[in-house]
Amino acid sequence: MALLLVMGIPASGKSTFRRKIQTAHRELLESTSFDDFRMMRTRSSDKNARQTRKSFECHVESCISESTSKIYVIEDIFYLKSMRHPFQKIAKRHGLQFGIIFLKVGIVEALRRNSHRTGIEKQKNETIRKIFEKMEDPDEILENSIVLETDEVEIDVEVVMNKLKFDFTAKKPIVPEVSLKKSHIQKPPPPSKLESLDVLTRRLVSELMQNDKTMNGRKLSDARKKLLIDLSGNLEISNENDPKFLYDLKLKLIEFYDK
Numbered sequence: 215m216a217l218l219l220v221m222g223i224p225a226s227g228k229s230t231f232r233r234k235i236q237t238a239h240r241e242l243l244e245s246t247s248f249d250d251f252r253m254m255r256t257r258s259s260d261k262n263a264r265q266t267r268k269s270f271e272c273h274v275e276s277c278i279s280e281s282t283s284k285i286y287v288i289e290d291i292f293y294l295k296s297m298r299h300p301f302q303k304i305a306k307r308h309g310l311q312f313g314i315i316f317l318k319v320g321i322v323e324a325l326r327r328n329s330h331r332t333g334i335e336k337q338k339n340e341t342i343r344k345i346f347e348k349m350e351d352p353d354e355i356l357e358n359s360i361v362l363e364t365d366e367v368e369i370d371v372e373v374v375m376n377k378l379k380f381d382f383t384a385k386k387p388i389v390p391e392v393s394l395k396k397s398h399i400q401k402p403p404p405p406s407k408l409e410s411l412d413v414l415t416r417r418l419v420s421e422l423m424q425n426d427k428t429m430n431g432r433k434l435s436d437a438r439k440k441l442l443i444d445l446s447g448n449l450e451i452s453n454e455n456d457p458k459f460l461y462d463l464k465l466k467l468i469e470f471y472d473k
Contacts, residue, residue, distance in 0.1 A: 221292035222317035245287035
């Protein structure tokens with residue numbers, strides 16, 4: 215079984231894509247969206263958006279526990295990594311394969327589509343622009359993601375699964391209830407080298423942006439991704455807190471930025 219996130223800015227075609235693959239592959243898929251969940255909870259006791267998201271995460275995990283489908287699809291903007299990470303943890307807890315489909319669309323096209331919307335589907339243009347500007351693109355390696363452009367939304371779900379390297383023969387593992395309960399009190403496993411480097415390089419990007427306001431944020435983010443790909447082939451690092459290692463890593467990041 216697999217957990218698949220469908221993400222993108224408002225009007226990128228997420229709902230259309232999710233419903234199409236749901237209709238075409240009812241025997242494989244179950245799906246939900248944060249918007250649908252939020253609309254169903256008009257009398258919710260949640261005090262703010264953060265609590266609503268936490269409730270949604272619990273709802274998804276409960277549905278996954280009872281699901282017999284091979285793929286569980288969740289649709290939302292997911293423009294921040296912090297929004298996606300809880301679902302990656304849910305997938306890990308339940309022994310599921312995990313992947314992300316990023317529906318990428320330009321801001322002009324998104325605003326054009328939004329202009330044709332009516333009622334609650336229509337978003338404020340300012341909201342769409344802000345999400346577009348703050349979008350943290352999913353990491354191809356760490357988050358197992360693929361990008362679909364506007365002209366690729368008709369792609370078949372099996373092609374998508376193959377691109378994500380999902381195994382269709384994999385069955386949902388039987389996880390004893392006792393182990394699930396214990397997992398909440400057990401000490402979490404140490405982060406992998408890639409996860410540690412992901413955190414470290416994000417910190418370096420933040421430092422560079424603070425020290426030099428002229429640096430382009432998007433270009434620096436792309437340089438960080440290229441650096442991670444470069445480092446993934448050689449993870450034999452000595453000490454992540456070593457000043458020389460940090461200095462060399464920063465130089466490497468700037469080198470990718472300047473290319």
